[in-house]
Structures are given as C-alpha cells and as structure tokens.
Amino acid sequence: MIRLAALLALALAGGAHAHSKSVTTPADGAIVAEAPEIALDFDMPMRVIAFTLLRGGEGEEGVEVETESESGMASVTRYLAVPAEALEPGPYRVEWRGMSADGHPMQGGFAFAVDPEAEPEADD
Numbered sequence: 042m043i044r045l046a047a048l049l050a051l052a053l054a055g056g057a058h059a060h061s062k063s064v065t066t067p068a069d070g071a072i073v074a075e076a077p078e079i080a081l082d083f084d085m086p087m088r089v090i091a092f093t094l095l096r097g098g099e100g101e102e103g104v105e106v107e108t109e110s111e112s113g114m115a116s117v118t119r120y121l122a123v124p125a126e127a128l129e130p131g132p133y134r135v136e137w138r139g140m141s142a143d144g145h146p147m148q149g150g151f152a153f154a155v156d157p158e159a160e161p162e163a164d165d
C-alpha cells in the first residue's frame with residue numbers, strides 16, 4: 042500500500058486533477074491585436090470568486106482594468122470577462138481565484154499583450 046500511496050502522491054503532484062487545467066483566451070503569452078473578451082475555460086464547473094485584469098508587465102505593480110462578467114459568481118465551465126473599454130496596447134496580466142465543483146480552492150494567472158500590429162488570431 043505504501044507503493045500505491047506514493048504513486049498516487051506523484052499523480053496528484055503531476056496535475057492529475059482534471060479541473061486543475063484551464064484554457065485561457067487570449068492564451069498565456071499571446072500577443073493579440075485586440076482582446077474584446079477574456080475567457081477562462083475549465084473542464085469542470087468553477088465558481089470564479091475573484092478575477093483581476095491588470096495592465097502592466099511582469100514585475101510592475103500594474104493598473105487594474107475594469108471588467109464585467111455576466112456569470113458573476115455562478116459555477117461555470119466558461120468564465121467570460123469583458124473589459125469596460127477596449128484595451129490599450131500594452132502588457133496585461135490576469136489573476137483569478139475560484140472554487141471548484143468539488144470544493145477545492147483553485148487559482149491561476151496568465152499574461153498577454155495587446156499590439157495592434159499583431160497578426161489576427163486564427164479561429165478554431
């Protein structure tokens with residue numbers, strides 16, 4: 042049983058938890074011409090309790106940018122945040138915290154940049 046426990050611990054550390062994975066739009070590190078909406082897609086419902094969009098690069102304090110979300114604190118597989126105004130060119134970071142359907146607190150963050158000269162992203 043000790044061996045099994047060790048394997049399980051390894052699996053958990055390696056991110057076996059299904060809902061620990063989220064896909065973001067824009068993608069982490071992306072440079073986009075515009076970002077009319079910011080999305081977090083989860084593979085299990087997530088109650089996002091805090092979502093912060095900051096304008097500023099890594100290591101900078103950043104300026105918070107107001108966003109609106111229709112889902113609010115509902116448990117969703119897609120959390121959509123719409124900036125109150127079109128994002129000016131520059132670096133941005135997103136930080137979020139949430140509660141997964143099974144009660145685990147989760148958090149994440151990612152960064153992207155807005156550059157009007159960037160190639161439009163291909164739709165998938």
Ligand SMILES: [Cu+2]
Pocket residue numbers: 058060141143144145
């Ligand atoms: Cu969990």
